[in-house]
Amino acid sequence: MPQQRSEETRAHLLDAAVRRFAISGYNAASVDEICAEAGVSKGAFYHHFPSKQAVFLALLDGWLKTIDAGLESMRQASVPETFVEMTRLLPAIFAAADERLPMFLEFWLQASRDEKIWEATIAPYRHYQEYFARLVSNGIAEGSLKPDTDPQAAAQVILSLAVGLFLQGVLDPHGADWQKVGEESMKILMNGLAK
């Protein structure tokens, strides 16, 4: 019977890793720490994962899939109004991050210094920008958006705003009424893009 615990142990390790990474950060959280929290030995850790980075990448992969699933279900819900989609998508994209965003950011920083890791982990995020750019293009074609809007740039602005909002919101949770700021930012964005 203990033989069958394999998957369970792996799950425990992943779960413990999330918590420790979220609390201490990717670098500060030691493998020993994670093992202690998972209640297993270091041997078990290295039996399931080849390295510390591998656990993080496994977690990251899971979040990316969650986000993609959210994006897909949103696409299938087929709300015709592009702006409504936009405003609903921004929270959805970051809902899978929440308190885990700081560790993701920490990893982002390290990845930005290592091109191989960057390409393998962060670069895939770029397709969200393409999605927003398409929404903007549709809006222009429909005539609901200002015709001189650059879709690529606008998409970048939307994503930048989202990143900035959540970055400040997560790292400075007591600094502002983020609910209100979120609504206000959407209002400004929509006013600025609408024809």
Next chain:
Amino acid sequence: MPQQRSEETRAHLLDAAVRRFAISGYNAASVDEICAEAGVSKGAFYHHFPSKQAVFLALLDGWLKTIDAGLESMRQASVPETFVEMTRLLPAIFAAADERLPMFLEFWLQASRDEKIWEATIAPYRHYQEYFARLVSNGIAEGSLKPDTDPQAAAQVILSLAVGLFLQGVLDPHGADWQKVGEESMKILMNGLAK
């Protein structure tokens, strides 16, 4: 006349620290590394600074002063148009950061986990938000801005956009035409806020 080359050595250490922090990051850059780049010994380092963190705080302090100076000179230039001030201020605020932003972010992440460090280092940034909020309030009073705009929230949006833009621009320098994105974001922002 100060004894020996004390001030010069200190300057060399600060200069070396900036470069190493920018290249390797705050944590990864070791004190030995910084000393080697500065061409002095570890003893010299700990003669001038009580700790590794102290060097970083000294650098941070310098940047904050640079930013404040830029803000002040901008205020004295007394451009009456609030929006013009705004669009000019955003680059000014981050001009002093540029390639040093990643290490600042790394420190930000660590500070967010330690309230004392946070209050001493990051919290003072909040006064920029007050400044933007005042600009928005003025705009509403003048009648050039939508009257239902929440100044605090709008200021937060402006700062969030700036943070998001520069974060993406610095960390993903090849990802977009950041000049164009910057202009586009200002256009959208101004359109969204103007009455």
Next chain:
DNA sequence: ATAAACATACCGACTGGTCGGTATGTTTCT
């Protein structure tokens, strides 16, 4: 049926290396 042969899951002591910081010099200026 069962024992031998093998595979998987896990343990925990240990290693090699790193790094912030310190203790103890030595030199140089006043």
Next chain:
DNA sequence: AGAAACATACCGACCAGTCGGTATGTTTAT
């Protein structure tokens, strides 16, 4: 002389990853 301005050697803690070993399975040959 004596204090400031360094230099050098070293300490102790930490930490990712390794490795020999064990316990608990599963498969295969008889």
